[in-house]
Amino acid sequence: MDIKILHIDSNNPILWDQLQNAGFINHSDFTSSKEEIEAKIQDYQGIVIRSRFKIDKTFLEKATNLQFIARVGAGLESIDCEYASSKNITLIAAPEGNRNAVAEHSLGMILSLFNKLNQAHTEIQSGHWNRESNRGHELDGKTVGIIGYGNMGKAFAKKLRGFDVEVLCYDIKENVADANAKQVSLEELKQKTDVLSLHLPWTPETDKMVNTAFIEGFEKPFWIINTSRGNNVVTADLVTAMQSGKVLGAGLDVLEYEKLSFETLFKDKYTPEAFKYLLKAKNVILSPHIAGWTFESHERLAQVIVDKIKAKYFGNSNPTATEERVTGIGGFFFKSKNPKELLSWYATHLGLKTDDFGSTFLWKDKNDNQCSTQWSPFVEETNYFAPSEKQFMQNFRVVNLDDLLNKLSEEGVTIVGDVQTYEYGKFGWILDLEGNKIELWEPKE
Ligand SMILES: NC(=O)c1ccc[n+]([C@@H]2O[C@H](COP(=O)([O-])OP(=O)(O)OC[C@H]3O[C@@H](n4cnc5c(N)ncnc54)[C@H](O)[C@@H]3O)[C@@H](O)[C@H]2O)c1
16 A cells, blocks of 8 residues: 655644654645645645645546545545545544533633633732622523534534533534533524533624524523634624623634734734724633634544554454443343232242342443343333334443443434433433333443
8 A cells, every 4th residue: 555645834743753653755845835735736646634725626537546635634624525535535533632621611611701800900019909800600591502513513512511501502503412412403502501602613604693683592591602613793783782782702713803913913003993992801701712622623534534544544443342332231121010029039030039120130341340230121111112113122231321422422323312320320311223222321330
């Protein structure tokens, strides 16, 4: 295999090293212009980019041997994806690499705004010890509305699990909800939301989506967090809503002005009025497009890209992935005309040690951990197996229920209901391909 990869931006060294160790031939060129790279791109099967220039049709026409484009980042907006796909070029991105960072940043912005941390800190720095004017709000009991329930939106909802908040999501795709958020219409989201967090791509539909009409559609005054794209919000309209009190505060990691040069933007005559307002407002937190920019994501983004490139050429190099999800049968439940009689039959003829609920088999796993598997007949009228119409329900022991449900939801598997925690551990439910309900159980020690 002679796969030559051109790296046009610098990245975490694990990207280069691991690709090299896997037998790929790495070349770097961090300085040539787009035209100079176009002149030699026919020599490469792969290109790894961050954001140095757009991979447009002109570029792709010259890339006659290109098999993949890997972007070390969440999205592929800088690539003419449609044209690349028509040329059978695999597109690789790494949203798994920075979604946790974005989620933590979004949460950080909310908590900071709610507790007026920036404002209080700045006041103390200038010698003011103001307590009453810095009285905070609590997230507890609020409704968080997420628009765009993909990688980032889902990761953010997962972070909210420990808070007693209702999490709603709105997405143009159907059935994207998971155990961490309830999917609702945009109308319902606008009716109930106290804190809005945007996790949308930038498309013709989402461009300038949050404008005056959109904001006015919210029933209550609300806080807004934007870590998605600056152009999704009309900043002047946001400021008007802040002045009227409809928007209570804003955490903005992305700004519509990002396309302008920030060096000139800070010079007064170029500074838009709305931006001047944001710079001074106490209920605003701005950050320079760094939500996904952490030490951890720097490494994770590179690792995800390596794994995906390797998977393209060598298949999934992690054959134990499925084993790590499920560790055994946790239970088998089935409907019975007369559970009591049946239990007695099994006790008499097969020697099962039964109680009112069935029989519990005790065993040890390969690491010598004490484990149990429950076998239980249920009355025929039970609705515990719903929506499955089958007469039985399996229970699998899983390693990490939350992680698994997130992965399954990304894979399009139907999740039934919310995760529940009982004495024995955490429980979640999914449907298999034939609509059989499966219980997933993360046992307690
Ligand atoms: N600030 C940062 O550092 C940072 C880091 C990573 C990602 N991002 C940005 O976050 C955003 C989300 O990224 P992602 O990886 O989660 O994307 P994604 O594609 O996984 O998810 C986006 C979701 O939005 C939905 N959507 C699209 N158009 C919609 C519409 N008009 N109304 C409602 N829903 C709509 C999609 O169906 C999808 O489920 C992107 O804009 C990305 O660039 C920012």
